[in-house]
Amino acid sequence: xxxxxxxxxxxxxxxxxxxxxxxxxxxxxxxxxxxxxxxxxxxxxxxxxxxxxxxxxxxxxxxxxxxxxxxxxxxxxxxxxxxxxxxxxxxxxxxxxxxxxxxxxxxxxxxxxxxxxxxxxxxxxxxxxxxxxxxxxxxxxxxxxxxxxxxxxxxxxxxxxxxxxxxxxxxxxxxxxxxxxxxxxxxxxxxxxxxxxxxxxxxxxxxxxxxxxxxxxxxxxxxxxxxx
Amino acid sequence: xxxxxxxxxxxxxxxxxxxxxxxxxxxxxxxxxxxxxxxxxxxxxxxxxxxxxxxxxxxxxxxxxxxxxxxxxxxxxxxxxxxxxxxxxxxxxxxxxxxxxxxxxxxxxxxxxxxxxxxxxxxxxxxxxxxxxxxxxxxxxxxxxxxxxxxxxxxxxxxxxxxxxxxxxxxxxxxxxxxxxxxxxxxxxxxxxxxxxxxxxxxxxxxxxxxxxxxxxxxxxxxxxxxxxxxxxxxxxxxxxxxxxxxxxxxxxxxxxxxxxxxxxxxxxxxxxxxxxxxxxxxxxxxxxxxxxxxxxxxxxxxxxxxxxxxxxxxxxxxxxxxxxxxxxxxxxxxxxxxxxxxxxxxxxxxxxxxxxxxxxxxxxxxxxxxxxxxxxxxxxxxxxxxxxxxxxxxxxxxxxxxxxxxxxxxxxxxxxxxxxxxxxxxxxxxxxxxxxxxxxxxxxxxxxxxxxxxxxxxxxxxxxxxxxxxxxxxxxxxxxxxxxxxxxxxxxxxxxxxxxxxxxxxxxxxxxxxxxxxxxxxxxxxxxxxxxxxxxxxxxxxxxxxxxxxxxxxxxxxxxxxxxxxxxxxxxxxxxxxxxxxxxxxxxxxxxxxxxxxxxxxxxxxxxxxxxxxxxxxxxxxxxxxxxxxxxxxxxx
Numbered sequence: 001x002x003x004x005x006x007x008x009x010x011x012x013x014x015x016x017x018x019x020x021x022x023x024x025x026x027x028x029x030x031x032x033x034x035x036x037x038x039x040x041x042x043x044x045x046x047x048x049x050x051x052x053x054x055x056x057x058x059x060x061x062x063x064x065x066x067x068x069x070x071x072x073x074x075x076x077x078x079x080x081x082x083x084x085x086x087x088x089x090x091x092x093x094x095x096x097x098x099x100x101x102x103x104x105x106x107x108x109x110x111x112x113x114x115x116x117x118x119x120x121x122x123x124x125x126x127x128x129x130x131x132x133x134x135x136x137x138x139x140x141x142x143x144x145x146x147x148x149x150x151x152x153x154x155x156x157x158x159x160x161x162x163x164x165x166x167x168x169x170x171x172x173x174x175x176x177x178x179x180x181x182x183x184x185x186x187x188x189x190x191x192x193x194x195x196x197x198x199x200x201x202x203x204x205x206x207x208x209x210x211x212x213x214x215x216x217x218x219x220x221x222x223x224x225x226x227x228x
Numbered sequence: 229x230x231x232x233x234x235x236x237x238x239x240x241x242x243x244x245x246x247x248x249x250x251x252x253x254x255x256x257x258x259x260x261x262x263x264x265x266x267x268x269x270x271x272x273x274x275x276x277x278x279x280x281x282x283x284x285x286x287x288x289x290x291x292x293x294x295x296x297x298x299x300x301x302x303x304x305x306x307x308x309x310x311x312x313x314x315x316x317x318x319x320x321x322x323x324x325x326x327x328x329x330x331x332x333x334x335x336x337x338x339x340x341x342x343x344x345x346x347x348x349x350x351x352x353x354x355x356x357x358x359x360x361x362x363x364x365x366x367x368x369x370x371x372x373x374x375x376x377x378x379x380x381x382x383x384x385x386x387x388x389x390x391x392x393x394x395x396x397x398x399x400x401x402x403x404x405x406x407x408x409x410x411x412x413x414x415x416x417x418x419x420x421x422x423x424x425x426x427x428x429x430x431x432x433x434x435x436x437x438x439x440x441x442x443x444x445x446x447x448x449x450x451x452x453x454x455x456x457x458x459x460x461x462x463x464x465x466x467x468x469x470x471x472x473x474x475x476x477x478x479x480x481x482x483x484x485x486x487x488x489x490x491x492x493x494x495x496x497x498x499x500x501x502x503x504x505x506x507x508x509x510x511x512x513x514x515x516x517x518x519x520x521x522x523x524x525x526x527x528x529x530x531x532x533x534x535x536x537x538x539x540x541x542x543x544x545x546x547x548x549x550x551x552x553x554x555x556x557x558x559x560x561x562x563x564x565x566x567x568x569x570x571x572x573x574x575x576x577x578x579x580x581x582x583x584x585x586x587x588x589x590x591x592x593x594x595x596x597x598x599x600x601x602x603x604x605x606x607x608x609x610x611x612x613x614x615x616x617x618x619x620x621x622x623x624x625x626x627x628x629x630x631x632x633x634x635x636x637x638x639x640x641x642x643x644x645x646x647x648x649x650x651x652x653x654x655x656x657x658x659x660x661x662x663x664x665x666x667x668x669x670x671x672x673x674x675x676x677x678x679x680x681x682x683x684x685x686x687x688x689x690x691x692x693x694x695x696x697x698x699x700x701x702x703x704x705x706x707x708x709x710x711x712x713x714x715x716x717x718x719x720x721x722x723x724x725x726x727x728x729x730x731x732x733x734x735x736x737x738x739x740x741x742x743x744x745x746x747x748x749x750x751x752x753x754x755x756x757x758x759x760x761x762x763x764x765x766x767x768x769x770x771x772x773x774x775x776x777x778x779x780x781x782x783x784x785x786x787x788x789x790x791x792x793x794x795x796x797x798x799x800x801x802x803x804x805x806x807x808x809x810x811x812x813x814x815x816x817x818x819x820x821x822x823x824x825x826x827x828x829x830x831x832x833x834x835x836x837x838x839x840x841x842x843x844x845x846x847x848x849x850x851x852x853x854x855x856x857x858x859x860x861x862x863x864x865x866x
Contacts, residue, residue, distance in 0.1 A: 047555040050711045050750050061749055067555040082749075089746040093715035128739065129719050154708075173550070173708075176533070178718050180708030 005072040010079075021045070022065035022076055023052050033078055034087060034116040036094075036155040036206060038066040041164070046156055050090040051116065053083045062086055084120070091122050096129040098207075099150035107208030113153070132178075141191035145202045145212050152182055152209035158201035170195035230518030237518045238397035241509055245388035256291045256336060258282075259309040261377055263298035263462045264494050265455065269305035270324075277325045278308070281332040291336060297463020299377030300617035304347060309378070310335060316353035318346045350378070363632045364614060369595060371603050372579040373619045376463035381498050384505035387466040393511055395585035396470055399477060400519050407478040407585060408434070414589035415601050416581070420446060420537075420574035421649065421678040422754075423600070423667035426581075429571060432561035433479050436569035443476045443484035443523075444546075444565060444572045448530045448537040450489065451650030452701060454681035456605045457575035459617050461488065461495035464579075465502035469525065471578030473512060474585055476523040479571055483524060487542055490529040499527055534651075534705035535755050539564075539572050541707065552707040553753035574679065576605055596622030600666035610647075610683035611637050620665070627661040630684055641686035644785075645770070649678025651698045651705075652758035654765030655691060674765045676758065690787035691770040692777055695762045696724040702759040713756030716747035720763060729790040730854075732778040741767055781854040789834050793855035796825050796838075800848035808849060811841035829857070 004015045009022075009031050016025035024040050026033050036049035045066045053062040057075035062083045065076070077083075095113070102108045102124070117124045136149035154173070159182060162171050170193045174183050184193035191197075202210045230237065260266070260275045275293060282291050301307065304321025310331065311317035318341055320331060327345060334340045341356075348359045359365040380386040387393070399407050412427030433441055445468060449457040461468060472484050488496050503525055506512040514522045528546055535541045536551040543565050545551035564570025580602060584592045593601045600622040606629065609615050613635040620629060626646055630636065637643055645655045654675035656663070663673045670677050685694065703717040723740045726732050744760035744767070751757045767774065776782045783791040796808070796817075803823035816831035817838060825848075827838070839849040852858070 044554055046709070047752055048710045050752070053750070064555070086746055086750045089716075089743065090711045090750060093711050093719065096719065097715055129715075130722070132715075132718065132722075154714075175708070177704065177706040177708040178714060180714065 005070050005074075007070050007072075007074040007076060009076045016070040018070070020070050022054060022056075022068045022070055022074075025070050026054075026065065026076070026078065031078060032119055033065050034091070034120060035066060036112060036153055037157070039157065039160050042160065049094070049153070049155060051087055051094075053086050054078050055080045055083055087120060088122055091116060091120070092128050094153055095124065096126055097132055097134075098153060099133050099148070100125060100131075105151065105208040106211040106214065107151075107205075111208060112206035139189050140213065141189035142195065142197045143191075144197065145199060145210060147182075147190060147210050149181060149209065151207050153207055154180055154182065155206060156182075157204040157206060158182060158210055161200040161204035162195075166196065166198045166200045168194060168196055168198070171201065230515065232518050234397045234400040234517035234519055237510065238393065241388055241393070241511075242391075245385035248385050249389040252292065253311070254313065256287075256310070256312040258291060258293045259296040259311070259378070259380075260293065261298055261305065261307050261309075262295040263377070263459055264492070265298055265302050265459070266305050266307070267494070271306040273325075274306045274308065274323050274328060277328040278332065281329055282336065285332060285337055287332075287336055294380050295382070296379065297377045297381045298459045298617060300373060300459070300619075301347070301614070302616040303614050307347070309350065310341075311350075312336070312339075312341075314339075315341055316356065317350040318343075318356065319348055319350060319359075320345050321347045363635070364618070367620055367624060367628055367633045368618055369603055369621050370619045371583055371595065372460065372464075372467065372576060373605065373617065375467070376459060376617075379464065381463050381465060382501050384466060384502065384509055384511075387464065388509075391586065392466055393470055393582075395582035396473055396477075396511065397517060399474055399585050400517055400521065404478045404480065407474060410585060410589050411478070411581065414580075414584045414592040415599075416577065416584060416592070417600060417602075417667060418573060419576035419580075419605070419679070421652065421676060423677060426573055426577050429561060429573070430475065430479050432559070433569045433571050436562045438569040440483070440566075440568045441479050441481040442565045442568055442570040443472055443479065443481045444542070444570060445472055445484070445486045445575055445578055446537060446539075446542060446572055447486055447488040447492070447495065447575045448542060449492075449575075449679060450534040450537055450705075451652075451679055451681045452698075453607060453609045453683050454650055454679055455607050456617060456680045458492050458495050460575055460579055461486075461492070462498050465495075465499045466506065467579045467582060468575055469499075469502055469506055469512065471581035472525060473516065473523055474581050475571055475573070475578065477521055479569075481571070482522055483526075485526050485528045485546065485565075487528050487530055487536075487546065490531060496527060496529060503527070533707070534701075535707045535753070538753050538755055541753070542572065543570065550707075552709050553755070555752060576680075597664070597666050599668055604665050604677065604680065606680045606682040608634050608682050608684070611641060611686040611689070612684040613638050622666045623664045625662050625664055626656065629665065629682070630661070634684065637684065637686055641688070643684070644687050644689055645685045645691060645694075645766075647675075647683040647685065647694065647698075647762070648681070649676040649761070650681040651702045652676060652754070652761055653678045653681070654761045655685075655694060655769065656765065657769040660769075674761070674768060676761070688785055688787060690728075690783050690785035691766045691773045692724065692728055692783075693785075693787055695766045696721065696728055698762040699724055699759070702755065706755065706759075710752035710756060712747045712751040713753075713759065716743055716751070717756070717759050719743060720747065720760070724763070727774060727777050728783075728788045730777065730781040730788075732774075734778070736778060737767070737771075737774055783853045786851040786853050788853075791855060792834065792851045792853045793829060793857070794827055794832055794834060794836075794838060795850055795852050795857065796827055796842075796848050797850055798824050800846050801825050802846050802848070805843060805846065807841045807843060808838040811837040813837065 033052050035052040037046045052065045054065045055077040138148045140146035262271045306323050307321040309319045334342045349356045416426045417423040533551045536545045538553045540554040541551045560570045596602045603619045605619045647655045699721045703721045706713045708714045744763045748760045801824045809817045814831050816828045842849040
């Protein structure tokens with residue numbers, strides 16, 4: 001048995017590694033699919049952001065490409081009316097709970113949300129859904145970075161970095177439903193938790209929720225490095 | 229292995245149980261229904277009353293008082309069955325201490341069964357009708373509820389004496405494949421709501437590679453108004469346990485769990501006792517009925533999250549993780565509890581298994597429809613005369629269920645809708661009442677069988693409020709993992725709340741409908757995917773009510789507080805009566821110069837007290853929607 005399977009994405013013939021998921025097979029071949037929470041190494045995908053919908057021939061409804069394994073002969077389309085509608089709604093729902101003061105945000109122009117908006121031509125504003133952004137106290141206890149939860153999209157990238165790369169386990173999801181947050185044990189400020197301030201979570205954050213403090217000169221350099 | 233065959237060992241158990249039962253029958257027995265529903269209605273006090281009265285008449289040696297489960301007639305709780313030798317066993321409802329006193333004196337002492345207080349007899353006789361003679365009894369067909377409320381749930385002999393565990397004894401001399409074929413032939417579909425064939429689920433599990441297989445019973449019943457699973461576990465726990473053992477034998481599992489929500493303490497206690505007794509009898513644990521088949525069961529108590537009824541969330545919760553759903557596949561049959569193949573079925577699904585094995589697949593298929601054989605169990609609640617736990621053949625229409633089994637709506641109210649399947653289900657109107665109850669027909673109508681909650685609503689129920697109520701529930705129970713459910717249900721709830729407050733606008737309905745469809749199509753798990761059902765069905769069948777709220781600021785059911793006001797109609801009001809004034813908690817009602825009463829709208833909190841207090845001969849208090857005072861009132865105010 002071959003280690004590769006042949007699939008088609010948007011008309012391109014692609015050889016993908018067996019067991020690979022559609023999202024990564026597409027991205028490896030420069031075919032864009034929006035996504036926030038996908039982590040390639042994760043054994044069981046989180047599948048929470050609901051942005052990576054694609055059409056798979058034979059499936060009755062759009063499927064999330066982060067959960068779909070490639071199969072020989074699979075025919076995938078990344079855009080369709082149904083896909084675009086779901087992605088637009090999911091994206092606008094995320095925006096409705098996201099602090100949209102982009103100009104004040106350190107991730108401005110490097111933010112994944114801005115990137116998705118541009119590529120899928122969705123307006124970056126509270127339009128169809130009213131804003132339900134809540135006020136959070138910014139946790140600026142660490143020396144070099146801070147955490148503004150009003151910008152957090154709950155993608156879980158920081159938690160993966162903290163647990164699987166840094167092997168620390170200082171942060172995780174708590175609470176349920178609309179109150180779900182990324183936080184430390186007992187909601188302690190990061191500096192008082194077991195956080196080692198290794199900065200891997202800051203590097204992992206696709207938006208401006210975890211960000212380098214800008215008043216120190218080398219920090220702003222780091223920010224621009226991240227942005228480039 | 230033992231030197232005796234399972235049949236021989238079982239025969240001994242059966243004979244012992246029967247002789248115990250016969251000995252009991254020589255005495256008078258009082259069976260008090262003490263499932264949670266009965267206890268809530270005061271059954272434990274009724275039991276004490278019986279014991280005290282019996283003691284005072286020096287009958288303690290002749291009369292035994294037992295606790296039994298729920299016979300399903302919730303409207304008549306608390307109730308008790310009296311079985312006195314020489315008389316048919318008779319059920320008495322709506323008991324209080326006076327009635328208990330009377331029954332003990334007249335029936336237990338003086339031998340007069342006091343038929344004027346009886347509900348029904350339990351066995352055919354020449355004197356008094358049985359439950360089967362009432363319309364409800366004609367339409368009902370009890371399979372898994374048959375023993376509920378009639379046997380002592382806390383005594384394994386009570387179950388054994390009625391052929392309990394005979395299915396297990398029969399199966400253990402056959403190959404596991406035989407059991408599987410029987411369940412597949414019966415086309416037993418999962419009673420958790422989705423209706424997936426249990427046999428196929430079991431087979432998928434057998435075919436999965438894995439060094440261990442688990443069997444789990446989903447008793448995380450959480451729909452508002454649903455209590456079928458609780459009643460079965462409280463009233464007949466061994467039926468479910470036997471079903472699980474049979475499943476374990478079929479799939480080759482050695483370990484199983486009952487996932488029972490912690491809010492069901494009586495169910496937990498009864499199941500715990502049942503497990504211990506089954507082990508003592510050699511029906512559970514090592515070397516079951518003398519064979520080399522080992523299987524044991526344990527209870528896992530859920531901590532109150534509705535979403536943990538979802539298969540992957542349930543497994544996560546058992547593994548000590550946050551109770552949140554995962555994307556599927558892999559399915560539980562491939563990778564479930566601790567990564568091993570797992571069978572997860574609902575309480576009711578397991579409860580059918582012993583009956584199918586005992587009586588055969590063909591017997592099971594005699595009831596119900598070809599596609600959905602067997603019965604459906606519903607907790608029938610809301611605006612219906614005979615609330616309770618009912619079991620009817622699949623294919624019964626909703627009209628029969630509500631008007632014949634439930635005896636229609638109380639106080640001649642007009643039927644408006646029936647909500648089926650809880651927060652995941654839908655609201656169906658009058659025009660859908662002839663839909664037969666089975667998995668596929670209900671789905672086509674926009675509702676789902678769900679786990680069996682059935683709420684009847686009348687003209688006083690506002691369908692926008694009902695949709696809002698269920699959305700509030702699902703939004704509150706959303707785990708927050710995926711975008712559509714976490715944020716989508718929140719926005720849907722906000723829109724619905726605005727509409728019930730008269731703040732909806734022309735775009736509200738379109739946005740609500742679009743969003744509902746996207747949440748249905750885009751959510752990660754079935755909680756999110758089905759959450760929009762109450763909204764989508766009410767929009768489909770009761771759209772005019774939404775429009776009245778939005779365009780006229782009017783609630784047709786006069787239920788949305790922000791859209792009504794209370795008004796005393798001067799021509800109907802009597803100068804001689806002061807009842808409403810006294811009933812008002814905010815002193816909003818005053819006496820005018822002409823002696824009639826009037827409500828100060830500024831002070832009124834719309835508590836409904838005055839409307840209820842106003843004597844029937846006047847009925848002067850009315851609700852008005854939209855909340856605008858009638859012209860003559862405006863004139864008077866000037």
